[in-house]
Amino acid sequence: SYPLSMAMAQFEPNYDERQVPEFKIPDPLTTFDGKKITATSEWENTRRPELYQFFEEQVYGKVPGKLDSLSFNMVETSDDALNGKAQRKQVEVSLFKNGKSLDFNILLYLPKSRKPAPIFLGYNFYGNHSITDDPNVIVSKAWAMDSEEFGISGHTLTEASRGVRVHRWALEKIIDGGFGLATIYYGEVDPDKNDFSDGLHSLFYMESQEIPKKDEWGSIAAWAFGMSRALDYLETDPDIDASHVVSFGHSRLGKAALWAGASDTRFAGVISNDSGCGGAALSKRQVGETVGRINTSFPHWFCDNFTEYNENEEALPVDQHELLALIAPRPLYVASAEDDQWADPRGEFLSAHYATSVYDLYGTKGISDTKMPEVNSPVQNTLAYHIRTGKHDVTEYDWEQYIDWAKRFVAVKP
Ligand code: GTR
Numbered sequence: 001s002y003p004l005s006m007a008m009a010q011f012e013p014n015y016d017e018r019q020v021p022e023f024k025i026p027d028p029l030t031t032f033d034g035k036k037i038t039a040t041s042e043w044e045n046t047r048r049p050e051l052y053q054f055f056e057e058q059v060y061g062k063v064p065g066k067l068d069s070l071s072f073n074m075v076e077t078s079d080d081a082l083n084g085k086a087q088r089k090q091v092e093v094s095l096f097k098n099g100k101s102l103d104f105n106i107l108l109y110l111p112k113s114r115k116p117a118p119i120f121l122g123y124n125f126y127g128n129h130s131i132t133d134d135p136n137v138i139v140s141k142a143w144a145m146d147s148e149e150f151g152i153s154g155h156t157l158t159e160a161s162r163g164v165r166v167h168r169w170a171l172e173k174i175i176d177g178g179f180g181l182a183t184i185y186y187g188e189v190d191p192d193k194n195d196f197s198d199g200l201h202s203l204f205y206m207e208s209q210e211i212p213k214k215d216e217w218g219s220i221a222a223w224a225f226g227m228s229r230a231l232d233y234l235e236t237d238p239d240i241d242a243s244h245v246v247s248f249g250h251s252r253l254g255k256a257a258l259w260a261g262a263s264d265t266r267f268a269g270v271i272s273n274d275s276g277c278g279g280a281a282l283s284k285r286q287v288g289e290t291v292g293r294i295n296t297s298f299p300h301w302f303c304d305n306f307t308e309y310n311e312n313e314e315a316l317p318v319d320q321h322e323l324l325a326l327i328a329p330r331p332l333y334v335a336s337a338e339d340d341q342w343a344d345p346r347g348e349f350l351s352a353h354y355a356t357s358v359y360d361l362y363g364t365k366g367i368s369d370t371k372m373p374e375v376n377s378p379v380q381n382t383l384a385y386h387i388r389t390g391k392h393d394v395t396e397y398d399w400e401q402y403i404d405w406a407k408r409f410v411a412v413k414p
Contacts, residue, residue, distance in 0.1 A: 088137075251274050258270060328359050352367045
């Protein structure tokens with residue numbers, strides 16, 4: 001391979017290990033001013049807060065204030081879902097701030113065999129009705145990304161996309177495993193476009209403000225905030241074991257699931273499915289998608305301060321393994337796919353490995369090996385990792401691992 005010129009490097013993704021720049025992994029257990037952390041109390045009182053603050057102000061952006069109020073409205077419910085195995089609920093969550101409001105809908109399936117049930121909570125890309133063939137699931141009226149494949153045009157969801165993402169949600173397996181599933185259409189919380197006039201952000205503007213400030217939230221932080229508000233609802237539902245809610249997400253929504261888990265310690269566990277750049281993958285490796293590339297393609301995902309690291313990853317005093325470390329010692333599963341080199345599977349693996357020192361500090365087990373496991377050979381500890389065969393997606397195989405792991409590390413049956 002030929003050395004790339006600096007200008008080309010911005011546009012040509014690198015997949016060659018030999019071209020990975022040399023860099024020092026920032027030590028999760030050394031403070032920014034060089035103090036060694038040796039006790040969980042020091043981690044919790046000193047190091048974790050400074051790391052959290054960095055990610056908040058320089059990467060995802062701060063939530064500017066608190067809601068005035070929120071309310072929950074049970075829109076629909078059935079005791080006879082999934083051939084009688086499950087209970088279905090559709091709950092509208094309304095958020096109020098500065099005289100404005102925003103609604104989003106949680107679709108819930110709960111196993112009738114286990115009450116209260118632990119839950120996987122995760123966003124979907126194309127509407128709650130896309131995850132199941134169940135004709136009773138309400139079609140969202142929110143803005144959607146057009147998709148020829150799924151028959152979505154005019155940014156409007158219709159019956160045409162019912163069930164188009166069934167394969168990404170192993171619903172029967174989840175229910176049979178004794179878990180519930182809660183999902184939300186992410187476009188109801190913040191439409192995925194570079195437009196800050198709509199979605200959650202607009203509720204929080206000071207007078208005459210039109211876009212978030214440089215250190216204020218982008219869309220990922222808004223989606224994470226939405227997950228926390230969904231958790232507020234789950235805590236009120238007696239059919240749900242809200243102390244065992246796992247935040248789950250794929251890709252951009254995996255980035256949101258990680259940030260939700262880092263910023264809200266009520267989440268009992270986190271699953272990052274192929275989250276890649278700005279998610280589980282180390283930024284400093286610059287393999288596949290880079291900070292400059294993601295901030296250019298998706299200028300609304302992160303806070304504006306993050307653009308200071310475009311083509312400048314070496315200036316980052318942190319890396320994404322320290323985002324993972326913010327979740328410690330809670331169970332965390334990082335998963336990659338072999339054909340998803342854009343998300344840098346090796347960078348996701350190493351990130352889990354380098355977060356392990358914080359799991360060790362708590363006496364929990366992470367990924368101590370520096371060698372990546374073979375494909376389809378999960379390593380499951382409190383911190384777990386797998387790389388499966390196949391492309392950027394969520395598969396039955398992924399869910400089989402998540403369910404097994406969650407049974408062992410998150411919600412152990414009495
Ligand atoms: C890609 C993006 C990734 C990932 C992915 C997805 O276009 O570059 O960071 O988020 O989309 O969400 O499927």
